Amino acid sequence: MSALPTHPWKEVSIDFSDLPTGEHLLVIIDDYSRFPVVEILTSTSSKAVSTFGSHFALFGIPEVVRTDNGPPFNSEYFMKFAQYLGFRHRRITPRWPQANGEVERFMRVLKKVVRTANAERKSWKQELYTFLRNYRATPHRTSGAPPATVMFQRPIRTRLPEPQSHTANDSEIRNRDKSMKQKQKVNAEKHQRIRESEIRVGNYVLVKRDGHIGKYTTPFNTRPLKVIAIKGSQIVASRGSYRVTRNSSHFKVLKGQHDIHAAVDDYDETPSPQIANPPRNERIQTPPMVARRNPPRNRAPPRNLSDYYT
Incomplete structure (x- = not known):
């Protein structure tokens, strides 16, 4: 269970998502406020990672950037980019997307928005922007306050009605965050039947x-x-x-x-050579035929053909 950062934009989680159109979604989520930043890209190459510079110029450079082990984040270009800006690149455990669950769960919601827009024959980009406006202004289930209010210390105006203003109290956010993460941890362990690992160093x-x-x-x-x-x-x-x-x-x-x-031994996954055509003297012998244990069935011609002659 990860601890909540001390202030907004100190730690962020980043991930990419592919779209049916061939484009890609870059998603950056602030781990403290849950404020999402989404950008549409045409490539996920290492050079496309320079797009982070525009967002870091707008919100500041975070101290920790959490990503998966995908090719864009394993490149030498991204390593030099992290050294130049001075943030710590933290990669999650391979083959374990739950370690980056906040952004992975948000990806599922974005994909649903795109699928729904395509099914209704609407512009998926405009529907995506509408969803982001409403999401940032809606109280988050964990923190109890809108992500934009926690991020900027003020509410943002949308087309949705504002019945009451939500204040971003740090102590309240931390208590709710700790309570919700503990509840999710208990539910996950119960659902997946998780037990304490018996593996030790040297096993x-x-x-x-x-x-x-x-x-x-x-x-x-x-x-x-x-x-x-x-x-x-x-x-x-x-x-x-x-x-x-x-x-x-x-x-x-x-x-x-x-x-x-x-x-x-050294790791070697080279398959052992196989003989394509075995020699004639080493042909595979078929097992002998076994006699039938029951008598064969007597087959009689159909009665409607009894008067038929050839």
Whole structure:
């Protein structure tokens, strides 16, 4: 459970989302006020990351930028960009989008807005701007205050009626944030049946395979790894020069009789060579035919063909 920052725009979460039109949505969410910044891009290359400069010039440079492990954020260009502006780039655990849940959940809402606009044959860009105006001026479920009011210390004017003004009290926001995160944590642990991990440093483990798993493929890679570091629910395991970082739910402790010495070998996934055409003297022999255990059925011609002659 992450702690709430001390003030707005100190820590932000960033993510990209693809659209059916070939364009992309850049989403920046302030972790304190939940104020969203959305921009439409035509590319997610490392050079497109320079778009952050315009937003950082408008709101200031944050201290921490949280992203996933996508290609735009793993480039050398983004690393130099972070060093130049002086913010700390924090990447979440690979294959664990829950660690960036605030922006990931907001992405689902944006995609729903775009799908609804296309179904109603409306301009999805205008519907997106309308949604952002109303979202920023609506009290957030966690903080109890509109994101714009918490961000700018004043309400923004929209077409929606304003029955009452919501003040942004820091102590109230922190109490509500802590209470809501604790409630969400309890519900998630109950729904997913989460238990305390038994994995310790030095254990040999198996890691869950990435991507699609075939019908005849084991869900876990059969080559063991050794746990070398644990930080909260993040576990780092290695096998020789190969290293993998995942959430604890992606590992399981190795039990029983296994070849533990394979864990210290270098990582090699080269498939073993297969013989396309075996020699004639090594052909596969088919099993002998087994006699029928029941008599064959007597087949009689149809009665309507009894007077038919050829």
